[in-house]
Amino acid sequence: MKDNEQGFMQSVGNCFDKAAEFTNWPPGILAQIKACNAVYSIKFPIRRDNGQIEVIEAYRAQHSQHKTPSKGGIRFAAEVNQDEVVALASLMTYKCAIANVPFGGGKGGIKIDPKRYSVDELERITRRYTAELVRKNFIGPGIDVPAPDYGTGAREMAWMADTYQGLHPGEINALGAVTGKPLAQGGVRGRKEATGLGVFYGLQEICRMPAVMERIGLAPGIAGKKVVVQGLGNVGYHAAKYLQHAGAIIVAIAEYEGAIYNEDGLDVDAVVAHRNATRSILSFPSARHFHKSTDALEYPCDILIPAALEMVITAGNAHRIPAKIIAEAANGPVSSAADEILARKGTLVVPDIYLNAGGVTVSYFEWLKNLSHVRYGRIEKRFTEHMNNRMLEQMEELTGKQIGTNARQSILHGANEIDLVYSGLEETMIAGAREIMDAWEAHPAIPDMRTAAFVVAINKVATAYSELGIFP
Ligand SMILES: NC(=O)C1=CN([C@@H]2O[C@H](COP(=O)(O)OP(=O)(O)OC[C@H]3O[C@@H](n4cnc5c(N)ncnc54)[C@H](O)[C@@H]3O)[C@@H](O)[C@H]2O)C=CC1
Ligand SMILES: O=C(O)CCC(=O)C(=O)O
Numbered sequence: 001m002k003d004n005e006q007g008f009m010q011s012v013g014n015c016f017d018k019a020a021e022f023t024n025w026p027p028g029i030l031a032q033i034k035a036c037n038a039v040y041s042i043k044f045p046i047r048r049d050n051g052q053i054e055v056i057e058a059y060r061a062q063h064s065q066h067k068t069p070s071k072g073g074i075r076f077a078a079e080v081n082q083d084e085v086v087a088l089a090s091l092m093t094y095k096c097a098i099a100n101v102p103f104g105g106g107k108g109g110i111k112i113d114p115k116r117y118s119v120d121e122l123e124r125i126t127r128r129y130t131a132e133l134v135r136k137n138f139i140g141p142g143i144d145v146p147a148p149d150y151g152t153g154a155r156e157m158a159w160m161a162d163t164y165q166g167l168h169p170g171e172i173n174a175l176g177a178v179t180g181k182p183l184a185q186g187g188v189r190g191r192k193e194a195t196g197l198g199v200f201y202g203l204q205e206i207c208r209m210p211a212v213m214e215r216i217g218l219a220p221g222i223a224g225k226k227v228v229v230q231g232l233g234n235v236g237y238h239a240a241k242y243l244q245h246a247g248a249i250i251v252a253i254a255e256y257e258g259a260i261y262n263e264d265g266l267d268v269d270a271v272v273a274h275r276n277a278t279r280s281i282l283s284f285p286s287a288r289h290f291h292k293s294t295d296a297l298e299y300p301c302d303i304l305i306p307a308a309l310e311m312v313i314t315a316g317n318a319h320r321i322p323a324k325i326i327a328e329a330a331n332g333p334v335s336s337a338a339d340e341i342l343a344r345k346g347t348l349v350v351p352d353i354y355l356n357a358g359g360v361t362v363s364y365f366e367w368l369k370n371l372s373h374v375r376y377g378r379i380e381k382r383f384t385e386h387m388n389n390r391m392l393e394q395m396e397e398l399t400g401k402q403i404g405t406n407a408r409q410s411i412l413h414g415a416n417e418i419d420l421v422y423s424g425l426e427e428t429m430i431a432g433a434r435e436i437m438d439a440w441e442a443h444p445a446i447p448d449m450r451t452a453a454f455v456v457a458i459n460k461v462a463t464a465y466s467e468l469g470i471f472p
Contacts, residue, residue, distance in 0.1 A: 006337065008310050009087040014336035016090075019454030022443050025462045033093070033461050036086045037104075038062045042132045046124050056110060058129050060138050060146075063089035063105040066464040069142055070106035071096060071360060073149025073180075074129075074156065076122075079309070080109035087310075088149075091331050091353055092360070094457035098432050099357040101364040106144050108133075114151050126156050130163040139164060141176030141371065147363045148180040150309065153234065154192065157181045176370035179363035188366035188376070190421035191359075196238020196307075197422070198358015199329045201429035203303065204246065206325070206350060209437065216324045216348050218302055223247030226301040228323065230254040230293075231308030232272060232281070235329045235356065239305055240268045248303070252296045253281060256308075259296035260287035297321060306333035313338045321347065328352035343448045351450035353457060354432050361428045365421055376417040384414035 006014075013034065020030050039061045045053050059082055062070040072092035075085075085107050093105030110129055114122060133139040139146065139160075148157060161178040162185075168174050175186035183189065190197075204222055206212060213220045225248045229240045232255050240250050250268055252261035257280045260266065266287060274284045282289050290296055297304060297317065304323035306312050310332030313321060318338035326334060326342065326349045334342070334349055342349055369376060388411055396402055403411070415423070440452035 008332055009083040011336040012087045012090055015450055015454055019451045019458055022446055022455050023458050029462050029465055032465055036061055036063045037065055039086060040136055040138050041082060044128050044132055046128055048121060049118050056125055058110040059085040060108040060133055061085045061089035062144055064093040065104045066461055067102045067104050070144045071103035072105055072107040074108040074146045074152050075149040076110050076112055076114045076151030078113040080111040085109045088331055094353040095357045097457040097460040098354050098453060099361050099428050101360055108146055123159050126159040127163045130160045134167050139177055141173045146178050154180060154182040158185045161185055173371055176367050179366040186370050188369050189418040191362045191366055193238040194362035195235045195356050195359035197242055198425055198429050199239040199355055200242035201426045202355045202433060203327055205430050205433040218324050225303055226251045227303045228252040228296055228299050228301045229305045229307060236307030239329050244268050251301055252299045254293045254296035255281050258282045259290040259293045260284050261299055262287045303327055306330050311335055318342050328355050339448060349450055351453045354436055354453045358425055361425055362421055365424060376420045377415050381414035385412050388412045
């Protein structure tokens with residue numbers, strides 16, 4: 001298959017079609033899943049700081065509504081276009097199904113390079129975009145719930161939530177219209193790092209599977225694995241940080257301006273601090289830099305983590321990628337044609353629709369928090385601690401022995417919000433990996449992990465559609 005002429009949307013479609021062959025659903029149901037239900041294409045003016053008017057292009061796609069609301073991030077990037085947003089929304093449908101979060105798939109994008117706008121201008125763009133979504137009923141806690149994605153974060157989500165709330169006075173669940181908000185605006189602890197932490201939990205689980213590791217010729221475990229990361233943004237930074245903390249060696253980091261490497265390992269926090277201070281990673285002490293940023297993808301390592309944008313590994317470079325594992329932290333970084341080359345080479349591609357599901361999983365927890373209007377752990381924390389204390393006292397009385405201070409504190413501890421969020425995220429990532437691997441084992445003809453993940457997702461979405469029937 002040639003790759004260069006195929007776009008991202010076609011690539012996602014190819015993956016779907018390949019997996020559909022391993023299911024028994026009728027063509028009509030498969031077509032219903034694959035189709036994007038609705039796309040809102042918007043153009044609106046904003047006034048720049050210098051008084052000039054600029055017309056902004058933006059989108060929101062709702063790929064599926066077998067479960068509502070639809071859910072997915074909002075991207076700010078110069079490359080945004082309708083096909084990209086639709087492809088990303090379709091990935092959200094499959095991702096939510098794999099993570100067992102009760103949402104359809106959605107995604108939005110504003111075609112701007114955020115670096116070219118002041119904070120005031122970004123706020124005006126974000127608020128006007130939100131108002132346009134309200135106007136067409138394309139946002140709401142039970143309709144469609146945006147979240148952060150490439151180029152956006154908690155700040156933009158706060159503006160969106162505030163705009164939505166302002167246009168819906170008295171709506172008690174208004175904060176549930178957007179996730180990824182700052183804590184003081186109804187956010188949940190753990191959402192910021194959720195996607196990167198989910199990548200870590202997912203990789204940790206895969207690296208614990210002896211048969212999988214043997215097949216790709218790696219020793220089990222994270223410790224000692226050499227890792228290359230492309231994109232040191234929210235997802236890439238947190239994934240790299242958790243992997244480094246677990247003993248992995250970050251041998252190369254690629255950013256927009258170039259890439260650096262050090263066989264003995266790069267300190268992720270030090271690289272970020274250096275980039276914040278100098279606006280570039282390139283002069284980071286004790287590292288050498290590559291000729292081209294994309295050369296980092298071809299640097300020898302065990303795990304390559306593309307965490308920037310889609311279609312960076314294609315038929316053009318797949319055969320030169322030495323990594324044993326490609327961990328898709330970004331959405332769509334490996335094209336369907338590259339998948340085939342990599343499968344033949346025996347590279348394990350851990351697919352985006354599973355591996356970066358940590359973000360939407362913790363967004364789900366935030367949405368639930370907003371609907372229940374109570375912080376996780378608030379009700380039961382003290383009760384649990386009193387119960388644990390009574391149990392310890394009883395054990396000490398019965399055995400006549402005292403438990404040490406550290407052990408006592410850890411046994412007594414009742415769960416905080418962050419404990420519960422991390423626990424729910426870890427459980428989701430472990431369960432997802434096992435479900436996909438079970439599907440792969442059940443069909444040995446399935447060529448790769450992505451196809452197995454799509455089979456799992458298609459089966460769940462198809463079950464929902466076939467049980468729902470068709471209106472009218
Ligand atoms: N933020 C989230 O919760 C989630 C994000 N994702 C996906 O993860 C990817 C990254 O998203 P975020 O980390 O949120 O974005 P971000 O905007 O925080 O960071 C992206 C980073 O990639 C860098 N970058 C851009 N082009 C590059 C290139 N050619 N080479 C190297 N680095 C480059 C940027 O300079 C930036 O530092 C996207 O594909 C996004 O859709 C997926 C799931 C959830
Ligand atoms: O947190 C969310 O709702 C969506 C995150 C997202 O956009 C993604 O997983 O690609």
